[in-house]
Amino acid sequence: DGLRVDAVASMLYLDYSRDSGQWTPNVHGGREDLDAMAFLQEMNATVYRRAPGVVTIAEESTAWGGVTRPTDCGGLGFGLKWNMGWMHDSLGYMQHEPVHRKYHHNEMTFSMVYAYSENYVLPISHDEVVHGQQALVSKMPGDWWQRRADHRAYLGFMWAHPGKQLLFMGQEFAQGSEWSQEHGPDWWLLDPGYGAEADHRGVRDLVRDLNGIYRETPALWQRDTEPGGFQWALGDAAEDNVFAFLRYAADGTPLLSVSNFSPVVRHDYRLWAPDHVPAWREVLNTDAARYGGGDVTNPDDLKTEEERITLTLPPLATIWLTPLR
Incomplete structure (x- = not known):
């Protein structure tokens, strides 16, 4: 390769x-x-x-x-x-307890200042998840449910962010222990009969779906190295721990990514959205039950009214919205 x-x-x-x-x-x-x-x-x-x-x-x-x-x-x-800067800044943000993340909001937005200076890959590298650094899911704060939720939300944010994606051994199914070159990934975590296999299978299925939707959605990669392919919808909601941005395909078709890195459900949350898209539908939600989440979703179409949409944000989750066709 x-x-x-x-x-x-x-x-x-x-x-x-x-x-x-x-x-x-x-x-x-x-x-x-x-x-x-x-x-x-x-x-x-x-x-x-x-x-x-x-x-x-x-x-x-x-x-x-x-x-x-x-x-x-x-x-x-x-x-x-x-993109070493993105890696260190975003991992640093995620390792904070949600109540403290508002003080580190810029660590998740600063990468867009230089995102187009090079052709970047976003790496969760071996240097960050071995040698005592802890596996990705183990870096997250809170109990096991919150750690997995943060892990899934972070992956959804990462796949929507400009740049290519790179995970290291075991991060694609939330392996909790560090990778060992002597034993390889802990594939047994996915085996039927293991008590928490559904937790790990859910993350594996999420990564599979992220890849599938990514491949089928030109907005996520067609203008990956062009500043015009990205637009903040909400970049200053530090008090809410919310980030929302649009990615655009060459023909202008958008994808809206919204991340809520707080552990509370946000009902009737209003976001800016371009008025040329009359309605949106949810195509990915990292809180979906099939991924191991609480299944707080937006099952109905979301209409754009006066350049605003109103939606429900699940806790510690990322959702993707595309124009209703």
Whole structure:
């Protein structure tokens, strides 16, 4: 499928992890490693030329410009770059108790300031869920039900956010323990007869449905690298722990994603919505019973009135709405 290159920053900077006097500036007097740049450019150009259809991904943790810019435009030529900022900010937000999340609201919105500076992949990486970091579901606060709800809501938010998605071993079925290279994922959690297998199967089924709807919904990927493909519907509802945004396909067809990261049901919640869509229907709800949720849903069509829709927000959940056809 391609290549993922680790620790690209350590290659690009001559002074990386070096003190003064331990490195020599390049011919221009800078700290950039020109030989490393040339090597990475040649590697990417060669890979894409010899194996069309594959992808190269850079794990690069600095603000180096042009990691995913084509080599003929002076970039390094990677297909994607890990969005380390999104990963750290969003995981930090989710680890807070819901009552404290309002003080960290910007950690979930800041990624849109730089979302189009590179072609990003949103990584729940191995670095975050092994070596004592805890599995994704185990990072969440609260009891087991709340942890799984947060886990599902976070995945729904992640799949709707601009960028590609990456999960690490076991996160796709809410494995509670850290992954072990000696034992592999805890597949037995899905076995019939295990007491909580429905909990894990529900998350697995959610990930399957997220992928299916994603594939069938151009709004989620067609303009993934264009600022015009995204619009906030509600980005400042810190007191409510609510985030709502629209994704747009090339023909203007939208998808509305709404996340409620508080543990309370919000009835008759009003949101801005474009008036050219007369009505919406719920196509995904991470609180659905089949995923292990409380089944607080919006079964009826939601009409747009004066650029507003009124809906019910389930607790610790993400819902997706598409125009009624």
